[in-house]
Structures are given as structure tokens and as C-alpha cells.
Amino acid sequence: MRRFVYEISESWKIAAAQMRSNMMRSTLTALGVIIGIVAVTLMGTAISGISIGFDKSMAIFGDDVLYVGQWPWKQVDDWWNYRDRKKIKTEYAEPINRMIVATPKSNLTVAVPTSSVYRSVKYGNGEVNNVLVRGTVSDYVITSTFDFKEGRFFNELESRGGANVCVVGYDVANALFPSASPLDKSVLINGQPFKVIGVISRQGTFLGLFSLDSIVVMPLPAFQKYFTAKSEADILVKVKDKTKLAEAKDELVGIMRRVRGLSPEKKEDFSINEQQALKSTLDPIKNSIAIAGLFITGLSLFVGAIGIMNITFVSVKERTKEIGTRKALGARRRTILLQFLIESTALCLLGGFIGLTLAFLMCFLIGVGFPSFPVHFSTDLVLVSMIVSVLTGLIAGFAPAWTASRLDPVAALRYE
Amino acid sequence: METLDESLNIRPHGRSVIEIQDITKRYVMGEEIVHALRGVSLRIHRNEYIAIMGPSGSGKSTLMNMLGCLDTPTSGRYEFNGKNVAEMDDNELAEIRNREIGFVFQTFNLLPRSTSLRNVELPLIYAGINPEKREEMAAHALQEVGLADRMNHKPNELSGGQRQRVAIARALVNNPSIILADEPTGNLDSKTGGEIMAVMETLYQRGHTIILVTHEADIARHARRTVHLRDGLIESDDYLPLMESEFAISSS
Incomplete structure (x- = not known):
């Protein structure tokens, strides 16, 4: 040795x-x-x-949020089967929430409706094109992962009342207000003024494809008043315990079938998506x-x-x-x-x-x-x-x- | 008994270090089979000084490689200190070479980039001796060959004679049973060669067993016994008169 x-x-x-x-x-x-x-x-x-x-x-989606949508988050070969599905409506959130409350030991917390379009946002001479404009409710902040650079999210009162207020993404704020704070200023979307009450911190890009900071979020009633055409709706549902994601998903499928009024022999005409599935x-x-x-x-x-x-x-x-x-x-x-x-x-x-x-x-x-x-x-x-x-x-x-x-x-x- | 023998210098009757019996060696060279050794028997005792002579092609080098455990015979028996070498594997042979045999080569074969001390230490590394002890033993061996002041010189800073003396120090550092010198003066002028042979003589006088392989009769004359090989066989095996005279002196 x-x-x-x-x-x-x-x-x-x-x-x-x-x-x-x-x-x-x-x-x-x-x-x-x-x-x-x-x-x-x-x-x-x-x-x-x-x-x-x-x-x-991936973290943007949150690992404890289910997304109810028309399309699944994966490549599908039979896209024609999905194309003709009924649109998902923001109104579904209400019955879903009712059923969550009515179910003892539900694995779900809250359903949040969102509806989105792409529009230009203006302030003074400045203009930002192709901004994701999203209408939702005050609970949206629970399902999201972002922080605030300044200001706040809209409260329940503003949410229900459909006040003309909005929260802007980092890029939007930077482009329109390079030197001053955007808070309490009014930006123009579709010719309508919306008062800025919060700025979201920088989130970066999604897989380097598009910016997550080019966004404006506003109360759903206000959104529906001005941007109904071509909007895409999703329902975000927060899960109570992320280790029981599968059970939560099953529960949500049941709820959605009732909301859609599907008889037991019919196939689902909606998709429940989550981060993990997209990841895989x-x-x-x-x-x-x-x-x-x-x-x-x-x-x-x-x-x-x-x-x-x-x-x-x-x-x-x-x-x-x-x-x-x-x-x-x-x-x-x-x-x-x-x-x-x-x-x-x-x-x-x-x-x-x-x-x-x-x-x-x-x-x-x-x-x-x-x-x-x-x-x-x-x-x-x-x-x-x-x-x-x-x-x-x-x-x-x-x-x-x-x-x-x-x-x-x-x-x-x-x-x- | 043995000590008595040594003190009297009656070498042929001492304990034998090497005993080979009827060894043969065949090589296949291309189509031809070369019979380098055709049946050689030899017994070498402790503290003998033996020269192996012969023209090229006589099997002299082959016999030397056998004696040095660098090669094994095709047939026959080879006992080194009572151990059968003929059937040893590579590692066992390496062990024997390391502990029992000190090699002195015609071309010195020193590591060019290492100092004398490091060169002499080499066999001790393979013997697993610790660094401090190694250095002490190497320094002592260099002293014995008169190079105490050249320990940190590299081979290219030494003369041919000094290099060979480093090689001799390396050969004896592990206190081997035999020192096997292959044409040790072949690359030296006659004066330096004479100095090297004087070192060999000293080692012999101190009790080492020396096997000298040479084709020069002048060099062989330093030995006390000469074995002549020819065509793979021992032609003659003589104890020189010098030994007898010495024997006469030491016994008187």
C-alpha cells in the first residue's frame, strides 16, 4: 500500500x-x-x-393554478376537434366559485375569470403597440406570481364596479413614462382613459419569445365594456394544496361538466391545463x-x-x-x-x-x-x-x- | 560456518546465490528458430567476482538477461537464493530485480532530468521505502562510490565516469545479492574504465557478489572467475590464478 x-x-x-x-x-x-x-x-x-x-x-403560471381553456397546452394532432368547442366564458367563474364553496373539503380555493385582447396603449405622444390587455377580478392577484414595483392591484370594490383603473407592466410603464412615475396618470386604450394605480415589477420574457412585461390589467366589467370583440377568456383556479393537484383537477373537471351541462357519456369540451403538464x-x-x-x-x-x-x-x-x-x-x-x-x-x-x-x-x-x-x-x-x-x-x-x-x-x- | 568461509575467502564453497541447471532459450525470429542457449549450468556463490565472456552470438547477452531475471528460460531450472525463478510471473520477477539484483549498464541508463540523488533513489521507491530513509540510503550509496559532492548534479553535469558511478550507486543502494554489470566500461575511455573497475574491486572486497558481462579480456581479468560461452554453451569455466594467489595470501 x-x-x-x-x-x-x-x-x-x-x-x-x-x-x-x-x-x-x-x-x-x-x-x-x-x-x-x-x-x-x-x-x-x-x-x-x-x-x-x-x-x-414556467413559474409565471404558478404551480398551484389550473387553467380552464378551449385548447390544451400541448401539440394536438386532431386540432379540428378542439376548434369547434364552445368558447370558455368569464361568467363560468361565478358558478364554479359557488360550487367550490358548496363542496366541503374542496381542493380548490377560488376561480378567477380573465379575458384578454391585444391593443395599443397611449400616453401623450407615446404609444406602445400589441400590449396584452387583460380584464379580471381582484382575486387575480392571488393566482399570480408577480410583485409590485409601485402602487397596488385594484381592490374588490373597483373590480366589481368596473372602475376605469389599470395596473401596467414594467415595459409599458417604462415606454410611456421614461422619467416620471405613472401612478395616477391616465393612459388611453381604445380611446378610453384608464388611471394607472400600480406598476408590476419586471418579469422578463416567456422562453425568450415574448415579453411578460408588456401587459395592462384592469377590472373585468370595464374590460367587457370596451373590448368584447375577439377577446379570449380563461378561468384560473387556485388549488388549496399543490400536492393534491390531480384530485383538484378531477374536482374541477366535474364542476366544469356541470357548468357546461354535459351528460355523462359526452366527452369533455374544455381543457384543464397546468404548469406541470406544459413542462412535461x-x-x-x-x-x-x-x-x-x-x-x-x-x-x-x-x-x-x-x-x-x-x-x-x-x-x-x-x-x-x-x-x-x-x-x-x-x-x-x-x-x-x-x-x-x-x-x-x-x-x-x-x-x-x-x-x-x-x-x-x-x-x-x-x-x-x-x-x-x-x-x-x-x-x-x-x-x-x-x-x-x-x-x-x-x-x-x-x-x-x-x-x-x-x-x-x-x-x-x-x-x- | 559461513562467516568463517567469508573471512577465509574460500568462495567456491560458500552458499550459492545463483544455481542454473541445463537452461535453454529459444527465440523465434521470423521463420528461423534461434537457439541462444543450448543447455547451460552454472553455480554462483556469494561474494564471487565472475566474468561472463564470449563473442557476439554466443548467448552471453541472453544468459545475462536470464541471470538478471529480465527474461525466463525456455527450459531448465534457475534458482535464485533457493527460489525458482524460471516459473515466476512478471510481478515476482520485478520484485526479485528490485531487491536482489543491481544493474549496471554500458550506457549508464540514468534518468536525464533527475539529480544523482533522485536517480539512486529510484529502486527504493519501487521497494516502498519512505522518503527520508530513501534519501539517507541514496546519499550513503553515493558516498560509497565517491560522489558525495555530486548528489544534486544531473547526468549532463557529470563526466562519463561519474555517471557510471552514479549508476553503480543505484545498483548497490538496495543492498542486492548480486551486482550485474553489462560492459560497464564499454562507453568509457581506458583510464576512466580503470577507475570504474577499481570501484568494482572495492565493492567486491566489501563482500558484494559481482557478475561482469564483457567481451574484453582486459576487463574480464579483474574477475576471479571467467566463464566463456560459445554457441550457447559454456566453453570454459576457470578460476583465475589471481584468486589462488589471493587465497594464498588471505589464508597465510
Whole structure:
């Protein structure tokens, strides 16, 4: 055992000496690993960045909210079966809430109707196009995950009365009121003035597709007064205990069937959606992007590994006589195998370390230069890269090291 | 009994270190089968100084590789300190080489980028000796060959004779049963060669067992016993008169 330890420490010393004395060659070979590790690490940061962004986007929906809508949140092959479904109406919220209250031990808390259209929002000379204008009730704030930058959400009184008040998203506020506070100012939507009573904090984009901050929320009666045409309605239902999501979903299906007046043999003509289901449809896409990305960048690491293997073969060839001498002095096969494995591993570790440093710097620069670009550098990544480096070294070095360990001492000593 | 033998220098009757019986070695070289050794028997005792001579192709190198446990015979028996070497596997042979045999090569075979001290330490690493002890033993071995002041020099900072002396220090650092020197003066001028042979003589006087492989009669003359090989067989095995005279001196 002690001999094994001495042999290993000796091997590290030899590896270090070997790298020092073949500086040029070692650097060039390590370069292959450096490039490989940089590529894989950057891909790793991008993947974890995308993943974090994805989870953030998903969190917008809340993990305890069910969405009743006409369409399911997934790819459907028989879209014609969904197209002709009856529209979901905001009025459903009322009977749903009644039934929730009437059911003892209901898994549901409250149903919130929403109805949305896209409109322009104006203030003075400023105008923002394609803003999601949404009418809802004061309980909407329970089902949502946003915070307020300033102001407040509308209260129940304003909600029922259909007051001309609104809450604006971060982007809308920024575009129309670059310097002043939008509170108590009136913005024009469809020519109607709405007093701003709150500003929602920045939420970012949904999967990088569209901004979640380009939104205006107002009381439902006011919305219905001015924006009935082409509006899309959804019912949001908050679940009491998110661990009982399935039961809650079943309960809601029952309620909706009664609301729609469906006889037991009829199929449902509505969809109950939730974050988890959407996630499970999008996860495979996310994962295949990750696998493809890692595979492609992994190829560059593979090329680096071939370089290591090659240089280790050269090293074995050059030092055949030294191997013979070591064997004559009592080195076993294992000793020689270890020596060259450690040599290739040391080279890979060096490359991995430099590559990781470069990747870290690049991540930092990308983070500074393009804040919206999803990169995320983590300690896990450092650990994984180092493990990958070591494994690369061991795998790449194995064939040459094995060859060296099997050399016949007589032939090796005679080698010139 | 043994100590008495040693003190009297009656070497041929001491305990045998090496005993080989009728060993043969065949190589296949391409289509041809080469019979490098055709049945060699030899017994080497403790504190002998033996030269193995022969022209190239005589099987001299093959015999040396056998004696050095670098190779195993095709048939025959080889006992090293009573252990049967002929049937040992790679690791066991490595162990024997490490503990029992000190090699001195014609081309020195030092590690070019390591200091004398580190070179001499090498066999001790493979023996699993701890670093402090290693350094102490290596330094002592270098002192014995007169290189106490060259411990931290690398091979390229040493003369040929000094390099070979480092190699000798490396060979004896583990206190092996035999020192196996293959043309130790082959790469040296005759003056330096003479110095190396003087070191060998000293080692012999201190009780080491030395096997010298050479084709030079001048060098072989330093040994007390000479074995001549020809065509894979022992042609002659003589104790030189020098030994007899020495025997006469030491017994008188």
C-alpha cells in the first residue's frame, strides 16, 4: 500500500517534469483539451442558463393554478376537434366559485375569470403597440406570481364596479413614462382613459419569445365594456394544496361538466391545463437540445483526447529505454501503467483547468456584454469539468500506458 | 560456518546465490528458430567476482538477461537464493530485480532530468521505502562510490565516469545479492574504465557478489572467475590464478 502511494507521488513528479521539459509539445496538446473543455463548459453554462430561464418562465403560471381553456397546452394532432368547442366564458367563474364553496373539503380555493385582447396603449405622444390587455377580478392577484414595483392591484370594490383603473407592466410603464412615475396618470386604450394605480415589477420574457412585461390589467366589467370583440377568456383556479393537484383537477373537471351541462357519456369540451403538464411537453425538447449541444461540443473534447492519446504514445516510444531501465530496477507493470496514465491525466487536468478559467472569463464577459443571454456558471460545472478532464486523461492514456506496461524489459532496454 | 568461509575467502564453497541447471532459450525470429542457449549450468556463490565472456552470438547477452531475471528460460531450472525463478510471473520477477539484483549498464541508463540523488533513489521507491530513509540510503550509496559532492548534479553535469558511478550507486543502494554489470566500461575511455573497475574491486572486497558481462579480456581479468560461452554453451569455466594467489595470501 505504502509502495503504491510512493509510486503515485513519483508518477506525479515525473509527469510534472515531463511537461516542463516538453513545454511546447505539452501546451499544444493541452490546447486540444482546453478547447474541448471551453466548448463543453460554455455549452453547460448555456444549458443551465436555458434551464433556469425555462423554470422561471414556467413559474409565471404558478404551480398551484389550473387553467380552464378551449385548447390544451400541448401539440394536438386532431386540432379540428378542439376548434369547434364552445368558447370558455368569464361568467363560468361565478358558478364554479359557488360550487367550490358548496363542496366541503374542496381542493380548490377560488376561480378567477380573465379575458384578454391585444391593443395599443397611449400616453401623450407615446404609444406602445400589441400590449396584452387583460380584464379580471381582484382575486387575480392571488393566482399570480408577480410583485409590485409601485402602487397596488385594484381592490374588490373597483373590480366589481368596473372602475376605469389599470395596473401596467414594467415595459409599458417604462415606454410611456421614461422619467416620471405613472401612478395616477391616465393612459388611453381604445380611446378610453384608464388611471394607472400600480406598476408590476419586471418579469422578463416567456422562453425568450415574448415579453411578460408588456401587459395592462384592469377590472373585468370595464374590460367587457370596451373590448368584447375577439377577446379570449380563461378561468384560473387556485388549488388549496399543490400536492393534491390531480384530485383538484378531477374536482374541477366535474364542476366544469356541470357548468357546461354535459351528460355523462359526452366527452369533455374544455381543457384543464397546468404548469406541470406544459413542462412535461416542453421538457423533452429542452433535453434534446441539451443532449445535441453536449454531443457536438463533446466532439471537440474527443479530438482533444485523441491528441492526448497520440502524445502519450509518442512519449512511450521515446522513453522505451527508460521504461526498460525502470523495469530492470524493479518497476512492475502496474507502476509503468500508472506512470503514463498519470502523465496523460496531468496533461488533461492542466488543459481542463486552463479551459475552465477561460470559460469562466468568457461567461463573465458574456454576462456583462449581453445580460439577456442565458449563461449560468456554477460550482457543479467546475466539478463536472474537472471530472471530465480526469476521465478524458484516463481514457486517452489507457491504450499507450497499457502498451508501455506490457513492454518486454529486454527489448525495451535494447531499444535505441 | 559461513562467516568463517567469508573471512577465509574460500568462495567456491560458500552458499550459492545463483544455481542454473541445463537452461535453454529459444527465440523465434521470423521463420528461423534461434537457439541462444543450448543447455547451460552454472553455480554462483556469494561474494564471487565472475566474468561472463564470449563473442557476439554466443548467448552471453541472453544468459545475462536470464541471470538478471529480465527474461525466463525456455527450459531448465534457475534458482535464485533457493527460489525458482524460471516459473515466476512478471510481478515476482520485478520484485526479485528490485531487491536482489543491481544493474549496471554500458550506457549508464540514468534518468536525464533527475539529480544523482533522485536517480539512486529510484529502486527504493519501487521497494516502498519512505522518503527520508530513501534519501539517507541514496546519499550513503553515493558516498560509497565517491560522489558525495555530486548528489544534486544531473547526468549532463557529470563526466562519463561519474555517471557510471552514479549508476553503480543505484545498483548497490538496495543492498542486492548480486551486482550485474553489462560492459560497464564499454562507453568509457581506458583510464576512466580503470577507475570504474577499481570501484568494482572495492565493492567486491566489501563482500558484494559481482557478475561482469564483457567481451574484453582486459576487463574480464579483474574477475576471479571467467566463464566463456560459445554457441550457447559454456566453453570454459576457470578460476583465475589471481584468486589462488589471493587465497594464498588471505589464508597465510
